[in-house]
Amino acid sequence: MVAMENRSLNLLDEALSLEQRMEPWPLRGKLLLIEDCVETSGSFVLHHLVKRILSPNSSNIVIFLAFSRPFSHYDRILRKLGCNLVAQRDNSRFFFLDMLMLQCPDGNEEKTSEGGFADLYGKIQKIINALPENHRNHVTIMIDDVSLMEVAAYGSSDHVLDFLHYCHTLTSDVGCSLVILNHEDIYSSMERPVFIMQMEYLADILIKTQPLATGLAADVHGQLTVLNTGICSGNGNLKNKISNLQFMVKENSVEYFYPGSRS
Amino acid sequence: MAESICRNLRDGALEGEHAPALTIRDAIDSPFGFDVFAHVLSQLSSFILAGKSQSRGVVVVAFTRSPSFYVDLLKRRGVDVSSSHKWLRILDCYTDPLGWKDKLVDSGNLVDTSDEASCMTHLCKDVRDLDNLYSLILESGKGLVGQGKVHLSVAIDSVNAMLRHAPMSRVAGLLSNLRSHDQVSCIYWLLHSDLHEVRVTSSVEYISSMVANVEPLNQSARGQRWDLENIFMLKQNFGKGKLNVRFKRRNGRVRMMCEEFHIEQSGINFTPVSPEDGTINQGLLPKVQFSLQLSEKEQTERAKVVLPFEHQGNGKPIQIYDGRRSITENKNGATLVSTGNPQKNEASGEGEIIYFRDSDDEMPDSDEDPDDDLDI
Numbered sequence: 001m002v003a004m005e006n007r008s009l010n011l012l013d014e015a016l017s018l019e020q021r022m023e024p025w026p027l028r029g030k031l032l033l034i035e036d037c038v039e040t041s042g043s044f045v046l047h048h049l050v051k052r053i054l055s056p057n058s059s060n061i062v063i064f065l066a067f068s069r070p071f072s073h074y075d076r077i078l079r080k081l082g083c084n085l086v087a088q089r090d091n092s093r094f095f096f097l098d099m100l101m102l103q104c105p106d107g108n109e110e111k112t113s114e115g116g117f118a119d120l121y122g123k124i125q126k127i128i129n130a131l132p133e134n135h136r137n138h139v140t141i142m143i144d145d146v147s148l149m150e151v152a153a154y155g156s157s158d159h160v161l162d163f164l165h166y167c168h169t170l171t172s173d174v175g176c177s178l179v180i181l182n183h184e185d186i187y188s189s190m191e192r193p194v195f196i197m198q199m200e201y202l203a204d205i206l207i208k209t210q211p212l213a214t215g216l217a218a219d220v221h222g223q224l225t226v227l228n229t230g231i232c233s234g235n236g237n238l239k240n241k242i243s244n245l246q247f248m249v250k251e252n253s254v255e256y257f258y259p260g261s262r263s
Numbered sequence: 264m265a266e267s268i269c270r271n272l273r274d275g276a277l278e279g280e281h282a283p284a285l286t287i288r289d290a291i292d293s294p295f296g297f298d299v300f301a302h303v304l305s306q307l308s309s310f311i312l313a314g315k316s317q318s319r320g321v322v323v324v325a326f327t328r329s330p331s332f333y334v335d336l337l338k339r340r341g342v343d344v345s346s347s348h349k350w351l352r353i354l355d356c357y358t359d360p361l362g363w364k365d366k367l368v369d370s371g372n373l374v375d376t377s378d379e380a381s382c383m384t385h386l387c388k389d390v391r392d393l394d395n396l397y398s399l400i401l402e403s404g405k406g407l408v409g410q411g412k413v414h415l416s417v418a419i420d421s422v423n424a425m426l427r428h429a430p431m432s433r434v435a436g437l438l439s440n441l442r443s444h445d446q447v448s449c450i451y452w453l454l455h456s457d458l459h460e461v462r463v464t465s466s467v468e469y470i471s472s473m474v475a476n477v478e479p480l481n482q483s484a485r486g487q488r489w490d491l492e493n494i495f496m497l498k499q500n501f502g503k504g505k506l507n508v509r510f511k512r513r514n515g516r517v518r519m520m521c522e523e524f525h526i527e528q529s530g531i532n533f534t535p536v537s538p539e540d541g542t543i544n545q546g547l548l549p550k551v552q553f554s555l556q557l558s559e560k561e562q563t564e565r566a567k568v569v570l571p572f573e574h575q576g577n578g579k580p581i582q583i584y585d586g587r588r589s590i591t592e593n594k595n596g597a598t599l600v601s602t603g604n605p606q607k608n609e610a611s612g613e614g615e616i617i618y619f620r621d622s623d624d625e626m627p628d629s630d631e632d633p634d635d636d637l638d639i
Contacts, residue, residue: 118363125367158427162361169358172329194458197291198423201455227501229294242501 011256012045015226015243016205018052025060027177028137031168033203035196037185039211040222044247044254046144046181050074051083053140054093060138061092063127065120067099067148080252095127099152117153117163124167128174137175141167145181146199157195168202184208204229212246220246223259265299265522265533268473268508269306275317275414275448284442285451286468289477293504295524296477297327297420298531300453304333304418305340305530307449311350311416312343318416318448320350322403324396325357326424330384340530352403353384356396356424362388391428393437404446414448417441422454422467431463438470476507480523502526506533 017026032049036042053060066074074096075085088094097120128136143149146160153159170176180199187193200206206227212220226243248255268285276282285303289296304323310316323333330353337344337351344351359365365388385403387396404415419425425434442450456464468474480503503525510518522533557565 118361118366121363122367125364161427165360166363169329172332173358197455197458200291201294201458 011243011245011258012048012224012226012254013052015245024175025058025138025177027140027179027205029171029175029177030204031171031178031180031202032205032207033199034179034181034207034209035184036181036209037183037211040209042181042207042209043144044249045207045209045224046142046179047074047077047081048254049140049179050078050085050094050142051081054083054088058138059135060140061095061131061135062088063095063097063124063139063141065097065099065141065143065149067146067152068144070100071096071098082252097123099149117159121163121166125170128170128176139170139174140177140179141170142179143181145183147183147186150195157198161195161198164199164202209247219248221248222246224256265302265506265524266306267510267520268475269303269310271473271510272303272307272416272449272451273310273316275416281442281472282444282447283449283473284438284471285449285473285475286454286471287451287475287477288454288456288464288468290455290457293477293479294455295502295504295526295531296453296455298526299475299477299506299524300418300420300451301336301340302531303451305337305342307416307418308337308342308351312346316416316448318414320352320404320415322352322354322400322415322417324354324400324417324419326360326390326419326421327357328420329357330355348382351383352406354387354396354399354403355384356387356390358386359388360390360424360428390424393425393429393433397437397440400441401444401446414446416448417450419450419452422452423458426459426463431466435466435470438467442470472511474509476509478505478507480504 016032034042034045050062050064053062064074071085078085085094085096089096099120124141128139131139146164149160149163150157164178164180167176167178171178180203182196182199184193184196187196206229208225208227209222210225211222213223224245224247226245228242244259245256246259247257271283272285274283287296287299287303289299304321307316307318308321311318311321325333333353334344334347337347385399387399390396400417404417419438422434422438425437438450438452441447452467454464454467503523506522506524508520508522510520522535525532525534
């Protein structure tokens with residue numbers, strides 16, 4: 001029974017091929033896109049990945065771009081999950097870039113927002129360059145969340161895409177990973193949600209959280225689908241290309257299970 | 264059929280004609296256009312190495328992948344890249360497309376971590392300047408083929424990236440100029456069609472002589488971005504699809520072909536669709552909710568239906584009720600008009616109506632104007 005419970009908690013890791021300690025890190029050089037909606041926030045996936053990346057037996061590093069919430073928020077949640085972000089920050093394994101106050105000055109908004117993102121990219125590359133040579137390919141850049149990044153860019157999605165492109169170059173130049181959270185329903189009224197589709201084309205792995213098609217349930221909070229789209233990269237594991245899970249967010253953990261496995 | 268695309272590109276341009284141009288277009292419901300692009304690139308590279316192609320070199324304009332990715336890709340596909348400096352050039356529009364890294368290095372902020380550009384890579388630091396991009400492509404090609412009458416092929420991995428930084432007219436101009444350049448043997452590019460309006464994708468398609476359309480196997484999945492409502496269908500069709508290709512002949516005739524593909528670790532595999540499958544025809548039919556054709560079962564059921572007033576299959580001559588005799592008479596043995604044994608029925612008097620219409624005396628129809636012929 002304990003083994004079954006333990007396994008159920010690792011279904012997301014299994015879907016992402018993280019279930020066993022692997023070298024190189026399975027997400028190395030990949031872009032992982034999390035798409036959520038108002039009814040089922042995808043933040044818990046982001047928290048799960050932070051905890052997984054910063055596990056004590058790994059040398060992985062996180063550069064976290066927070067457009068959504070302050071450091072204290074993430075620290076409080078991760079403590080409940082058993083991960084001390086303050087300690088990780090002090091050990092130079094967690095770099096927190098507080099972007100809440102990122103606002104480009106008035107004037108030529110187009111130019112300044114582009115310049116602002118170029119500077120932000122410069123900060124990220126500076127952090128990576130300061131790391132020891134053998135740790136540079138253990139870096140994961142996380143963005144929470146892209147829709148607020150677009151707000152900071154005065155609605156210029158092109159500047160956001162330029163920034164994401166430059167972050168993407170780090171996946172091939174250095175072997176970094178990129179984890180991005182975005183809200184799908186913000187763009188649902190558009191006939192062609194180009195911005196979100198651009199990111200879907202970029203992504204090697206797409207994780208979608210959605211409410212249950214059948215409506216609300218007490219013991220199931222939503223469904224989660226993992227699509228491994230980066231087939232042509234050649235180093236991906238071909239098993240479990242598509243995984244469909246259901247989840248229940250608890251106080252200090254998230255439980256994952258297959259649809260229909262709960263009576 | 265993917266082979267016939269590659270053959271077309273391999274054979275190159277006829278004297279005085281534009282080079283063959285291929286648009287590979289996909290959409291988010293079947294986002295495997297890059298796999299087709301990679302297949303075409305590796306096939307043409309093999310032809311060039313074997314000396315079977317009109318072109319003697321390839322210029323890859325890389326917007327979405329790094330130069331090292333392409334070298335690794337060709338290695339994985341079994342192409343000998345040891346001599347690649349002789350036949351391969353990569354115009355790197357990926358590493359620093361807007362010159363941000365260049366500025367960072369200039370300001371002394373940080374050390375450039377990217378690998379030293381190999382002898383086959385040229386860096387483009389401003390993708391917005393399409394005139395410069397055009398000259399860089401041709402310069403890269405000249406490094407391969409020299410000044411003589413030697414041809415090169417051009418591969419562009421994302422027209423979308425160009426369209427994001429420049430207006431449609433400029434991009435179309437660049438593609439058209441490359442296609443008409445006398446040193447370009449063939450040109451092909453990838454386009455995500457759902458990121459742009461129809462007029463944009465149509466403009467790009469008009470420039471090309473072949474359009475390879477990557478579509479999902481299941482037509483009901485079309486236009487849906489990862490439809491989680493139907494996860495089973497998503498699983499069934501993932502990594503598979505159809506490649507519908509339009510070949511435009513010089514005389515204006517269009518030939519259509521269709522093939523199914525399956526993506527594996529080693530690459531993309533194509534399987535021809537037999538004509539009796541009707542897959543091509545189905546693709547051309549309008550997409551409607553009802554069936555436009557009968558299934559085999561429905562056809563056999565239809566054949567069994569006995570039509571009214573027709574008594575077939577019992578060996579008797581077919582008799583048709585003429586509408587004037589009652590069924591009771593038939594029971595009493597009276598003869599019906601029969602197609603098997605035609606005979607005149609004397610009892611029924613023959614009548615004839617003779618009617619000559621005198622149009623001038625007729626009253627006009629109510630919606631006609633009786634005075635329309637008067638010149639008042």
